[in-house]
Amino acid sequence: SQTIHQWPATLVQPVGSPLSLECTVEGTSNPNLYWYRQAAGRGLQLLFYSVGIGQISSEVPQNLSASRPQDRQFILSSKKLLLSDSGFYLCAWSGFGGGNEQYFGPGTRLTVT
């Protein structure tokens, strides 16, 4: 069966420090991968999606970047964190092609101090 892992579960980082959040998927090949930010009362905001290795699409201009170095690995990064980067970050995958249901990871709670 397919599983999705995210780490760390929680993270507290000072302003200006770098960020690296990792997401890996097991049990499937060629998944579409997604990074979302979830804010209370604001739903899920799509940040990045990827349909293949090295292929990243950004949905909103921001201080963050994403990379997909392997088929089932998706990384969310920042060179210098801002206070406004605090939030709950979710990774998800779906089957190849558009319009498929998504499967979500447990999320990472990021607090920038």
Added chain:
Amino acid sequence: AQSVSQHNHHVILSEAASLELGCNYSYGGTVNLFWYVQYPGQHLQLLLKYFSGDPLVKGIKGFEAEFIKSKFSFNLRKPSVQWSDTAEYFCAADSGTYKYIFGTGTRLKVLA
């Protein structure tokens, strides 16, 4: 612009009451519609989905949703809620691309 709206932000019901959560979307052309649920301390998971065909879709745990194209709606229903249905519910839409759009969510609290 494409959007998904959920008008009920917080809902409180007693056990055995009926539930209907509203979801409206703004999309041109074909749209795929989803309801996801997030139980306390758990991952977001799919409740049900609509791609085409019968507009009345049945999902897990007795939930159903009806796609009404003329109203751009995809409301979620359950005839009799249980305490274990306490969760946050998200409506989402996608037009066959990879740009899923989620509503702001509805927090349901069911009183035992």
